[in-house]
Amino acid sequence: MKKSDIKTLDDLKEYLTEYCKENxxxxxxxxxxxICEANDWIYTDDSDLEYDCDDYAYDGKNLLSCYGGREWNVCKVEGVEMEYKGRDIIVREDAENYYVDFCTGLGEGIxxxxxWDLESAIDDQANIYKEKKAELPISIEDLLPSEHYDTLVVTDDDMLLCKHSDIYDGVSGNDLCDWDxxxxxxxGLLMLPNEQLIYSEAxxxxxxxxxxxxxxxxxxxxxxxxxxxxEIAVRKLSEIPSDIKQSYVDIDHGINTDEICVTDAEVIRxxxxxxxxxxxxxxPKQEYEDVFLFVDADGNKRYIKRTSPFFADEQRDVYEEITEQDFKEFC
Structure with a gap:
């Protein structure tokens, strides 16, 4: 086959198979x-999309690849899978256009x-998707029931999600010292409490x-x-004095654990x-974020965002209430 006879990627595959035997x-x-320039195909190394290293040419529907150095193959490809702010999307291209699909059933943008460059095309399609999504009601059936949380804890200046079973009665070592x-x-020896510890029911x-x-x-x-x-005279303690008993929940972050007092907090199951x-x-630009919908026993809804810090050993997750509109951006 002559180079001038190449009209399809299958033709190019046949041509290259023979060419590689001779060269x-x-x-x-x-x-x-x-050859790609002559046929208005995409030469993958010149594209802004990230193709696999074995890929050579794309005509908008089919992809020519070379395996093992000399085995040429053509397969149908819908586009390149990418991740955009936590969402899997598909982008394909031809010589004239980018086609951006957020895989939502709403179709692709051309x-x-x-x-348009690639980045601005994806950003624009994301904004269109958000506008369409904002018009739709949130369906709980589309959300994932949490295996880790069933309780919202709200204080004057903070909030967090936890398991209700993780909340326990305890008392600080400092308060135990004050009560002798x-x-x-x-x-087997009696000792003074460690003032830095929280002593639980155990x-x-x-x-x-x-x-x-x-x-x-x-x-x-x-x-x-x-x-x-x-020896000293003591009496077995029947119960912790109510004046110093508190409620706590342990929040792990990295190798550390914060003991959060929730006695005066609003604890909602x-x-x-x-x-x-x-x-x-x-x-260092973007911390990890995910969002949750909390529904109390009366059906009241609250939308909550969790931000995980870059260095979990130094700081625990931060929870904040957000709007329904903000929540929909993650759906």
């Missing part, structure tokens, strides 16, 4: 580039290359209050401690749904 040292790049309450250590059975001289009763026992050579899209992290 095994040629990588065929310049040859294919020239953008003449003479007027001691903790049984692993070595410790309640190993707590003792000091008994002052003259206040002994039948429940008084004498225990060894790690701060005195003599409900159902939590996660939007299907997210904003991927792009250090």
């Amino acid at each position: 095994p040292e040629d990588d065929c790049c310049e040859l294919v580039r020239g 953008y003449p290359k003479a007027d 309450i001691l903790v049984m250590g692993d070595n 410790y309640f059975g190993d707590m003792y209050e000091r008994v002052k001289p003259g206040d002994e009763d039948e429940d008084t026992v004498y225990k060894d401690c790690d701060f005195d050579n003599d 409900g159902k939590v749904y996660e939007a299907p899209l997210h904003t991927p992290q792009e250090y």
Whole structure:
């Protein structure tokens, strides 16, 4: 076959197969580039789209690739799959246009290359999609039920999502010290509480209050401690004094855990749904973001965005209330 007889990518495949047998040292790049220019095809290395390294030519519907260095193949390709702000999209092209499809059933946008570069074409189609999406109601059936959250906690200046089962009663070590309450250590000796710790219900059975001289009763026992050579008089603690008992939830971030006091917070149980899209992290410009729909027992809805910091060990996730319009951008 002569080069002038090439009219389709299948013709080019046949031509290159024979050419490579006669010219095994040629990588065929310049040859294919020239043939693409003559036929108004896309030479993939010259495209703004990211084709695979084995791909050579695209005519808007079919793709010519070379495998193993000399095995040429033509296959039908709808376009190049890309990720755009957490959404999978498909972009194809021909010599004149970009075709941008957000895979929503709303169709693809056509953008003449003479007027649009690739980035601006995708951004414009994203804005059109957002405008159409904003006109549609949110259907819970399109959202993902959260496996991690069923409770919204709201304070004066903060909010967070958590599992209700993760909320526990506890007391700070500093408050235990003020009430002269001691903790049984692993070595069997009574010890002063660590002022930096939050003691949960798991410790309640190993707590003792000091008994002052003259206040002994039948429940008084004498225990060894790690701060005195003599046994001291104590009484098994029946319950934590209500004045110092608090409610907490542990929030993990990286290698650290924050113990958040939620005693005075508004704790609301409900159902939590996660939007299907997210904003991927792009250090150092963009932190990871995803959004949730919280529905309480009365059917009231609140839209919440979670932002995950670049350095999780240093800072926990930040939750903030957003509008329904903002939420729809992630659907």
